[in-house]
Amino acid sequence: MSSLPALLLVDDDEEIRGQMKWALAGDYHVLEASDRPTALAQVKQAMPGLMLLDLGLPPDVEGASEGLAILRGALQINPLTKIIIITGNSDRSKAIAAIQSGAYDFIEKPVQLDVVKVVLQRAQYLANLERENRTLSQQAGQSEFEGLVGSCEPMQAVFHVIRRVAPSDVPVLITGENGTGKELVARAIHRQSQRKDAAFVAINCSAIPDTLIESELFGHEKGAFTGAAQQRKGRIEHAQGGTLFLDEIGDIPLPLQVKLLRFLQDHEIQRLGGKDSIVVDTRVIAATNVDLQSAIRGGRFREDLYYRLCVVTIPVPPLGERQADIPLLARAFLLRCVDEQKKSIAGFTSEAMAALIDHPWPGNVRELENRVKRAVVMAEGRYITPSHLELSSAGGMEGEAVTLRGQRENREKDVVRLAMEKTNGNISRAAAELGISRPTLYQLLDRYGLKKPKQEG
Ligand SMILES: Nc1ncnc2c1ncn2[C@@H]1O[C@H](COP(=O)(O)OP(=O)(O)OP(=O)(O)O)[C@@H](O)[C@H]1O
Ligand SMILES: [Mg+2]
Numbered sequence: 001m002s003s004l005p006a007l008l009l010v011d012d013d014e015e016i017r018g019q020m021k022w023a024l025a026g027d028y029h030v031l032e033a034s035d036r037p038t039a040l041a042q043v044k045q046a047m048p049g050l051m052l053l054d055l056g057l058p059p060d061v062e063g064a065s066e067g068l069a070i071l072r073g074a075l076q077i078n079p080l081t082k083i084i085i086i087t088g089n090s091d092r093s094k095a096i097a098a099i100q101s102g103a104y105d106f107i108e109k110p111v112q113l114d115v116v117k118v119v120l121q122r123a124q125y126l127a128n129l130e131r132e133n134r135t136l137s138q139q140a141g142q143s144e145f146e147g148l149v150g151s152c153e154p155m156q157a158v159f160h161v162i163r164r165v166a167p168s169d170v171p172v173l174i175t176g177e178n179g180t181g182k183e184l185v186a187r188a189i190h191r192q193s194q195r196k197d198a199a200f201v202a203i204n205c206s207a208i209p210d211t212l213i214e215s216e217l218f219g220h221e222k223g224a225f226t227g228a229a230q231q232r233k234g235r236i237e238h239a240q241g242g243t244l245f246l247d248e249i250g251d252i253p254l255p256l257q258v259k260l261l262r263f264l265q266d267h268e269i270q271r272l273g274g275k276d277s278i279v280v281d282t283r284v285i286a287a288t289n290v291d292l293q294s295a296i297r298g299g300r301f302r303e304d305l306y307y308r309l310c311v312v313t314i315p316v317p318p319l320g321e322r323q324a325d326i327p328l329l330a331r332a333f334l335l336r337c338v339d340e341q342k343k344s345i346a347g348f349t350s351e352a353m354a355a356l357i358d359h360p361w362p363g364n365v366r367e368l369e370n371r372v373k374r375a376v377v378m379a380e381g382r383y384i385t386p387s388h389l390e391l392s393s394a395g396g397m398e399g400e401a402v403t404l405r406g407q408r409e410n411r412e413k414d415v416v417r418l419a420m421e422k423t424n425g426n427i428s429r430a431a432a433e434l435g436i437s438r439p440t441l442y443q444l445l446d447r448y449g450l451k452k453p454k455q456e457g
Contacts, residue, residue, distance in 0.1 A: 004029040005124055006048035010039045010070060011086070012057050016111075020052065023113045027435065028120070036070050043074045043081065049127045050120060051083045053103075055094055064094040068101060075102045080130060080346075082123035086111060105411075114436040115412075121434065122411045126383075133331065133347035146188035148181060149332045152324040154317045158185065165312050166192035171264065173249075173309045174287040176316030179366030182287040183247065185316055189285060190243040198242030201282075203235045206251035214256055215272050224273025236269055239282040249286040249309065250295055254302065261305045284309070319361040319368060326357050326368070333369050334384070337376040346382045351414075355391040413448040416441070425453035 007028035011017050012035070021030045031046055033039035035057060042048070051074060055067030067085070074081050085098040085106040095106040104126075105119055143151030145159045165172055166189050174182045183202065190200045208216050215224070219234030236244055246252070252260065263269050264284060268277040286309045295301035319326070330348065338345050348356070352375075361367055375388035416434065423429040431441040445452050 005050060005127075006031060006046050007050040007052065007120065008033060008039065008042050008046070008048040009052050010034070010057070010067075011052075011054040012061070013054070016054075020111075020113075020116070024117070024120070027117075036066055036073070039070050040073045040077065043077050047078055047081075049080065049082060050123055051081055052086060052107075052116070052120075053083055054086045055091070055098065056088075064091070064097065068098060071098060071101050071103055080127065082127055084116075084119055084123065114434075114440050117435040118412050118415055122415045125415070129350060130346050143328060144332070146184075146191050148184050148188055149329050150322065150325050151328060152322045154322055155325060158314060158316060159188075161312070161314050162188050162192060165189065165314075167194065169283050170311045171284045171286070171309050172311070173292075173313045174285065174316060175292075175313060176287075176289065177318045177364055178289050179364035180316040180318055181365050182289075182316055183245070185314060186243070186245045186247075186285045186287060190245075190283075193243070193283065195242050195283060199239055200243045200245065201235050201239035202245040202247055204247040206248035210253045213253065214259070217256070218259070218269050218271055219274075220272035221274040224271070228273065231271070234269070234271065236263065236280055236282065237278065240280055242282060244282045244284050246284065246286040248288060250288045250290040250292055250301060254300070257302045257305045261302065261308060264305075264308045319364040323357055327353055329365060329368055330356050330372055333372040334376065337373050341376055343376060343379070344382065345376060345379055345384060348384045349386075352384050352386050352389055352391075355386040355389060359391055412444070413450070416444050416448060417450055420445075420450065425451075427453065 005028055007024060008031045009017050009020055010033045011020075014034070017032050017034070021032065024030055028050065031042050031048060033042050039053075043051075053067055053070060055064040056062060057066040057070070060066045064087075071083055071085070074083060079102075082104040083098075083102070085095060085103045086109060087095045087098075087106055088109050095108075098106060104123055107115060107119060143149065145162070148155070148159065150156070150159070162185065172186075172189060174185050176182050186202075187200060190196060203216065205213060215228075215232070215234065217234050217236055219232050219237055220228050222228060222231045246260075263280070267281065268279050270277055292301050292306055292310075296303050296306060319329075330353070334345065334347065337343075356368070356371075363370075371389050371391070372384075374390070375384045378388045379385075416430075419430040419433045423433060427438055427441060431438045434441065436444075442452070444450075
């Protein structure tokens with residue numbers, strides 16, 4: 001079998017097929033078909049990644065019905081096939097119909113072979129990208145631990161500590177900026193522990209007014225204060241046998257810190273207005289996004305409570321320190337959203353991925369998750385672009401083109417730019433790389449306002 005990528009040519013005109021085959025056989029393993037049954041049989045048999053398809057085929061030479069039927073049939077067999085439509089230049093509506101049915105691109109007659117080559121090259125590039133995306137998502141399966149995605153060294157270290165501390169009952173303090181995944185880490189510890197079948201009870205100490213937090217944590221007896229019409233168990237009691245997660249522990253009022261410390265020492269509580277001591281067996285995990293050391297120095301946090309809580313400390317690194325995980329995380333969120341919203345998005349363009357990696361992410365993983373979610377809502381095509389993410393493209397590619405032609409030109413420009421970058425601006429090598437003549441490359445550089453090297457190397 002040929003190691004070249006397979007390309008299926010579907011055209012009823014033998015002469016055109018001959019010309020195309022002659023021009024493309026050096027780069028592709030070219031297959032041919034002149035009608036629907038042959039074309040679909042070839043798709044089934046050889047699974048070509050690329051197809052050039054003339055829409056006007058017998059019995060509907062003037063219309064597009066036969067071509068569109070091949071298009072749909074082929075995508076049903078292999079949804080990843082990149083199908084490029086060949087249309088007459090007055091057939092804009094047919095081209096649009098084809099794109100709506102899932103064609104990758106269209107080329108107008110009379111066909112210019114260098115345009116065909118660039119479009120095919122770009123399609124092949126995207127096909128590779130899809131394959132990489134799939135590999136990434138498979139890797140995501142391996143580098144996911146209890147809902148935490150991460151394969152970089154700092155996250156692997158976090159997973160390692162979680163596994164080590166989970167079986168014991170020691171308190172754990174999780175530190176890190178907003179949105180880094182502290183709550184997920186707490187839940188992972190719980191799920192890896194013997195307590196996993198009992199409750200995981202979370203309380204966000206910063207979200208509850210100071211006046212209510214005591215009764216929220218410790219519960220109260222009937223009549224303990226005005227409005228306490230019923231006896232009520234607190235969150236600590238609800239976590240009996242399980243795990244209590246004290247989120248934003250730095251915001252807990254000082255008087256309550258004393259009471260909490262006593263509970264951590266004795267494993268006993270008294271409800272507000274109650275006299276009996278209740279023994280509670282729960283594991284305590286706390287989280288904070290403030291520097292507790294400086295809160296101690298500022299007199300806002302008790303040192304003795306701090307030392308009780310921080311027997312094991314897990315610092316969760318900000319997303320900016322684990323750039324290598326951004327593609328994995330983005331991909332995981334994409335899959336999740338695509339599933340929820342029933343959209344058929346194949347992945348991120350390379351520009352979008354580059355923009356994601358370059359963004360500083362002050363809101364950390366939560367911000368990344370929200371961006372991807374919004375992009376999935378906004379996206380119409382098969383790929384998420386920098387503009388869907390509302391991030392400027394790292395490569396400086398302009399905003400999205402609205403027209404089909406504009407979209408194609410964007411891709412063309414991109415391929416040309418990549419070739420120039422790859423060859424360090426060497427026109428001869430870039431032209432060879434693109435499979436076009438040097439004059440054509442000069443024209444393309446002009447058309448897209450790309451920099452021309454001063455001297456040819
Ligand atoms: N490593 C990760 N893998 C997958 N999803 C993650 C990861 N880290 C965080 N998330 C997701 O990001 C969001 C924020 O995570 P989480 O609530 O755990 O962060 P946090 O540190 O507790 O944030 P805050 O300080 O704002 O409360 C959640 O939707 C969570 O599912
Ligand atoms: Mg949190």
